[in-house]
Amino acid sequence: KAGVTQTPRYLIKTRGQQVTLSCSPISGHRSVSWYQQTPGQGLQFLFEYFSETQRNKGNFPGRFSGRQFSNSRSEMNVSTLELGDSALYLCASSSRLAGGQRDEQFFGPGTRLTVL
């Protein structure tokens, strides 16, 4: 099986611009989660989508949004970029198991976003 893919891998933007990141999960996985990773804050959860519905949302401002398509591919959008948005954005796909248990998360290589 192909792994989780993320595009683009690197992105440089300026303050005030917006950006869209894309994530293609492992075939058959319907759950996609997004994380922001920075050296000081570790992995911060952004949101999770399952079957095109947002199931969980982290503590990020409304400038961060996402969506999932019928083929389980997901995008996240950040509007009005700020310097502090510079980070590695990771997406992870997984299966949801019976009884609410969760399976392992498979992470993509990430998109390195730099805001100047």
Added chain:
Amino acid sequence: GQQVMQIPQYQHVQEGEDFTTYCNSSTTLSNIQWYKQRPGGHPVFLIQLVKSGEVKKQKRLTFQFGEAKKNSSLHITATQTTDVGTYFCAGHRTGNQFYFGTGTSLTVIP
């Protein structure tokens, strides 16, 4: 809100020494996962613990889930240079997202 704390933040060990990282949650967890992230890489799943008091081993790695399902540990015996990386725990409560610990960065000195 739920928090998952992980200590220590950094650990330097001589090759051959043991290493342990600890994870503590403010609330009872349904399960906990452990991940390893090599420098420049992305997190890779190591193991999932589900049962209270569960202990699992993978070669030199031993994982434990506390009786109250609020803490966990990862112990590496006789570290090797290939163990270098950051180890994260990720706690989960049914219906909620995963809460990642801040990670422990392991450096192994040859």
